Amino acid sequence: MMKPQVLILDGDAAHAVAMMECLVKSGYEISVLCQEKNSYGYHSIFAKRRFIGPNSHATKDYSQFIFSLIAKNKFDVLIPTSDVTAEFLSRNKSQVEKYTNVLMPEIDIFMKAYDKNKLMALCEEKGYPHPRTIDLSKISLVTEALKRFPYPALIKPNLTSGARGMTLVHSYDEFITAYPKIHKDFGECHLQQYIQQGGRQVKIQVFTNESCNVCYTSAIWKQRYYPIKGGSSCCNITILEPEYCRICANILKDIGWVGFADFDLIENPETGELLIMEINPRTPACIRSVYKSGLDFATMIADSSLGKSLRNYSYCPGKRLRHLGFDVLWFLKSEKRFTAKPSWFKFFGKDIYYQDWIKGNFASFFYGTIGNISKILNPEFRKAKSGI
Structure with missing residues (x-):
């Protein structure tokens, strides 16, 4: 057959x-x-x-x-x-x-998750942990709420991927100066509490069935990322995070989402609380650590698309994934290159895998690395990936 x-x-x-x-x-x-x-x-x-x-x-x-x-x-x-x-x-x-x-939801359901401002509004309504947020399309720019907002804050386009368009402002005056161009270039925006660096960056993966009930969940802790200010994972490990997996699953149920979704969360270092930041409607770049931990979301997506029952999986966290190319760039830029935990110099182990290298797949690694170098040399790509 x-x-x-x-x-x-x-x-x-x-x-x-x-x-x-x-x-x-x-x-x-x-x-x-x-x-x-x-x-x-x-x-x-x-x-x-x-x-x-x-x-x-x-x-x-x-x-x-x-x-x-x-x-x-x-x-x-x-x-x-x-x-x-x-x-x-x-x-x-x-x-x-x-x-x-x-296996994708209808566009109205899709946008409830993908539109960052709509997601924040849902979190506010339901009491899910999230940064303080103001919808800029529903408020006068001279209102006292914007003047009293706890700066520094982020101007964030409602619809964008990565850090594109996100701008850090330290005062109301900076906000008024920066906002018009961001709105012109990226459309509707919201103003969001800036979470200081120092806390964990965590990703939660959830797969739901046609009744929006959770089938499988996993969690990834991004231990290093490039750019250093907050970019793509270059070293991560799968972990257990049952409470936040439950919260994320409830969000998808509220939205009516069916299938796979990936959440970005940032820990507030002052409170230790993880805050919902956004939903990615596809598998994240660092997903291979989850596959190696026993959850094959790729096959779940394909099987469900064809109306097949899900296969049985067992989640075994503790698998580490490195992106060799980005981790080299991290090493060149970071002041913690010799003191980082886990050690940058540990390249091998039974629970260490690579995002850009798979055994027997050298041509993929070689040409993919060339493609990455070409992107990094492109000023527009660097600007888009430079973070806030």
Whole structure:
């Protein structure tokens, strides 16, 4: 029998390869859509078919390409690996499902999670832990509430990925000066309490069934990240965080979300409380540590897309994941390079894995690293990833 066919969208990233590794072991055949050949996904040994397409941010060109691709080729499941492609599948779900299967909520439910301002409003209404937030679309810019807000604070676009558009302001005067351009470039925004550095950065993963009930959860502690001010994980470890897994699962139930979601949380070092920051509607870049801990979310997504029952999994935390390329950059920039815990110099161990390196997958590592170097040399990419 022919194996079920899965197409991975935005397959350039290293976590797309981790997803492919799991799906191949689970009996799926993988095709990957990339933006360029110098990428992790395009050269992965796990990909049976490889396609080059337009940038997923180019809405019209990307849409035309995708519908042409899925009309001409047989794919049983489409899985996104970026916010942009996740939103594309949600927004075009009914049309996409004429050709294949996707596990994404309808766009109105999707936006309740993806819109950071709507998420904060839900947390406020339900009493979930979150930073103090003001919706700037519903308030006069000269109101006393903005003048009395506990600065420093972050101006955050409601719809953006990573730290794009986020701006730290230290006073009301700085806010009034900075806000007009951010609003012009990124659309509606909110003002949010700035959480001082020093606390943990934690990610929570939740998979829910069609009744919005939790099936599996996991947690990742980002122990090092690049850029150092707060960027992508370059060293993380899977942990137990049952209380916050329960909170995140309840948020998804309130929203009506079905399938996979990933939460970003930041610990307030003054109180020790973890605060909900945002929801990512796809698997995060550092997800391979969770796979190695026993939870194969990639296969859960594919199986559920096809209406199959979930397989049995057991979560065993304590697996560490490093991104070799970004961890080298962290070492060059950090003042804690020789005192960091865990030690930067421990490269091997039975519970240590790599985000950008999988055994037998050297071409993927080589070309993906070249692609990363090209991005880092791009001033616009550096600006987008520079943090606040």
